[in-house]
Amino acid sequence: MKAVNECFIKVKDDCLKYISSQETKTEKFKNKDRMIKSFLIPICFWIVKKISKKKPLIIGLAGGQGSGKTTISSILTLILTKYFKLNIFKISIDDFYKTRSERKLLSQKKHPLLMTRGVPGTHDVDMILNFFKKIKNKKFKTLKLPKFNKAIDDRDKKSKWYKIIKRPDIIIFEGWCVGARPQKNYMLNRSINSIEKNNDKELIWRRFINTQLKTNYKKLFTQLNCLLYFKVKNFNLLQKWRIKQEKKLWFKSKHKKNLRIMSKGDVINFMQTYQRITQNMFKDAPKYASIILNLNSNHQIKSITYKK
Numbered sequence: 144m145k146a147v148n149e150c151f152i153k154v155k156d157d158c159l160k161y162i163s164s165q166e167t168k169t170e171k172f173k174n175k176d177r178m179i180k181s182f183l184i185p186i187c188f189w190i191v192k193k194i195s196k197k198k199p200l201i202i203g204l205a206g207g208q209g210s211g212k213t214t215i216s217s218i219l220t221l222i223l224t225k226y227f228k229l230n231i232f233k234i235s236i237d238d239f240y241k242t243r244s245e246r247k248l249l250s251q252k253k254h255p256l257l258m259t260r261g262v263p264g265t266h267d268v269d270m271i272l273n274f275f276k277k278i279k280n281k282k283f284k285t286l287k288l289p290k291f292n293k294a295i296d297d298r299d300k301k302s303k304w305y306k307i308i309k310r311p312d313i314i315i316f317e318g319w320c321v322g323a324r325p326q327k328n329y330m331l332n333r334s335i336n337s338i339e340k341n342n343d344k345e346l347i348w349r350r351f352i353n354t355q356l357k358t359n360y361k362k363l364f365t366q367l368n369c370l371l372y373f374k375v376k377n378f379n380l381l382q383k384w385r386i387k388q389e390k391k392l393w394f395k396s397k398h399k400k401n402l403r404i405m406s407k408g409d410v411i412n413f414m415q416t417y418q419r420i421t422q423n424m425f426k427d428a429p430k431y432a433s434i435i436l437n438l439n440s441n442h443q444i445k446s447i448t449y450k451k
Contacts, residue, residue, distance in 0.1 A: 147180065189434070190219075193368060204316065207373070211373065230310075230313075231313050233317070239270055239289060242297055243297045249265070264355040285307060319421065320360075320424075322367065323428075326423055338412065356420075370431065371434045385414055
């Protein structure tokens with residue numbers, strides 16, 4: 144407990160400053176001190192015990208859209224950097240989305256719904272695997288990795304990409320479907336929403352995604368050393384939070400041109416493409432995740448379960 148208190152004193156101001164940068168006039172975080180001291184600092188102590196000197200620790204961080212992955216992973220990065228003096232590299236699976244032109248080609252070859260970014264099959268898995276391979280190499284030098292700009296629904300220019308100049312101690316790899324596992328084939332037969340019912344009558348899209356989880360993404364997720372999972376009560380909550388997230392994106396980007404900001408209806412339709420895997424993860428991810436962060440309906444961490 145003494146070490147936790149010492150850590151809290153050292154990182155508190157920086158954490159609160161970051162949290163403040165994520166707030167709006169109407170959306171404020173509650174119980175900030177408790178979130179940092181009771182939950183996030185202990186997670187950092189748990190993570191540090193897992194570190195190996197031989198190669199970077201790759202942490203998967205998963206949870207539904209709008210659950211707070213980016214915010215929490217940023218605070219964890221801050222604590223691990225400031226107090227533990229570790230070199231952390233944080234990136235989202237979203238940054239590895241295929242380009243708009245690549246997704247257009249995929250949608251023409253496989254199914255029109257694959258134009259919409261998000262589901263397994265719309266990421267450049269080979270690029271991620273190559274990143275993990277290079278980062279583990281003792282002779283690692285430098286590496287550039289893409290940044291995806293959701294406001295334009297495409298990758299940023301290469302001049303804006305991430306540049307890693309020193310091999311990290313820890314990689315935080317976050318994303319809504321990180322660690323997701325496939326369903327049994329018969330489970331795909333029943334449509335769970337209007338997108339599936341109206342746009343995937345022959346099950347081509349959902350079968351393609353499920354095959355991706357059985358193959359390419361299975362290989363990818365075996366690279367993770369551990370998985371942190373954000374457990375949420377239901378899908379409706381995620382929709383509510385994701386709509387707020389889009390409003391925040393609009394607020395931050397409202398003076399820029401050529402943006403692809405979504406309306407409430409757009410968000411609801413967009414999230415239907417995520418629904419099947421997200422709901423499957425509600426049920427399955429707590430069985431294999433290393434740490435489960437249980438979120439309440441007010442978007443706060445109410446408890447944490449350590450599994451391994």
